[in-house]
Amino acid sequence: LAKTTQPISMDSYEGQEVNITCSHNNIATNDYITWYQQFPSQGPRFIIQGYKTKVTNEVASLFIPADRKSSTLSLPRVSLSDTAVYYCLVGDGYSSASKIIFGSGTRLSIRP
Amino acid sequence: DAEITQSPRHKITETGRQVTLACHQTWNHNNMFWYRQDLGHGLRLIHYSYGVQDTNKGEVSDGYSVSRSNTEDLPLTLESAASSQTSVYFCASSGGGNEQFFGPGTRLTVL
Numbered sequence: 675l676a677k678t679t680q681p682i683s684m685d686s687y688e689g690q691e692v693n694i695t696c697s698h699n700n701i702a703t704n705d706y707i708t709w710y711q712q713f714p715s716q717g718p719r720f721i722i723q724g725y726k727t728k729v730t731n732e733v734a735s736l737f738i739p740a741d742r743k744s745s746t747l748s749l750p751r752v753s754l755s756d757t758a759v760y761y762c763l764v765g766d767g768y769s770s771a772s773k774i775i776f777g778s779g780t781r782l783s784i785r786p
Numbered sequence: 787d788a789e790i791t792q793s794p795r796h797k798i799t800e801t802g803r804q805v806t807l808a809c810h811q812t813w814n815h816n817n818m819f820w821y822r823q824d825l826g827h828g829l830r831l832i833h834y835s836y837g838v839q840d841t842n843k844g845e846v847s848d849g850y851s852v853s854r855s856n857t858e859d860l861p862l863t864l865e866s867a868a869s870s871q872t873s874v875y876f877c878a879s880s881g882g883g884n885e886q887f888f889g890p891g892t893r894l895t896v897l
Contacts, residue, residue: 708884717876717888718829761828763884770882771817771836775845776829 678762683781692749694780696762699743706767707738707745708774712759718776722747725767749782757784788813792877792889800897805864807892809877815887817880818860820844820852822873823891829876835860867896 680696698707706725710718711733722729724736724745735748749756759779766772790811799805811818816837821829821844831844833852841852849871851863864871874893878886 706884715891717878717891718886719888720885723884759828765884767883772880772883773817773819773831773834773844774884774886775831776821778828 678764678777680760680762680777680780682778683783685783685785686752687785688753689751692752692756692782692784694747694749694760694762694782695744696747697744698762698764701742701764702766704766704768705764707736707742707762707764708767709734709736709747710761710763710776712761712779714758718761723767752782752784754784754786756782758782790877790879790887790889792875792892794892795890796893798895798897799867801867801869803867805867805894807862807864807875807877807894809860809862809889810858811877811879811887811889812858813879813881813887814857815879815881816857817882817886818854819878819880819886820850820860820862821876821878822846822871823876824873832862832875833860864894869896872896 678698686692708723712718729736737746761779765774793808819834820832830846835854877889880886
């Protein structure tokens with residue numbers, strides 16, 4: 675499983691756009707890039723996944739360059755409730771028997 | 787609605803005791819996973835299962851065991867609890883790929 679590297683922590687303010695970048699230099703052909711969000715005292719929650727270019731859903735956008743060695747999670751107009759730990763990971767998106775490895779994540783703190 | 791539940795939510799036990807944490811999912815997922823999360827750290831994979839009668843060791847499996855006798859349940863057993871196993875334990879299930887659904891967690895304290 676490819677290792678990922680992301681910043682340990684980030685701070686921002688309400689209403690700002692937040693971009694969290696993750697590097698995954700050894701990503702494999704079948705690997706998808708997936709982001710999870712974890713609030714205190716809760717289990718992680720899947721928020722977005724992509725293979726290449728750009729993916730957008732109601733929560734976030736995910737930007738993946740052509741070489742796929744990095745990705746950027748973009749949270750538009752954050753609020754205090756977006757304070758959480760965000761995990762970037764890669765894994766086989768096709769496999770019916772896939773496991774994933776969590777890193778340390780990025781602790782995002784949003785201030786008023 | 788389908789869900790994944792864990793019990794108990796909180797447990798205090800003594801060193802050397804056997805402890806079993808329950809995990810039950812109604813997603814009908816083949817894949818189930820157990821993680822531990824220590825204060826201020828990410829999740830580490832303990833054991834996982836890709837179906838009934840299948841179990842596999844994760845990165846921190848020493849001192850833990852699992853068994854899978856049906857699709858819905860994957861109990862995690864600490865054979866002889868140690869203080870180093872004080873942690874929050876999360877169970878997850880998946881139908882495949884990278885999307886896993888997590889339970890609410892069990893906070894275990896070993897005194």
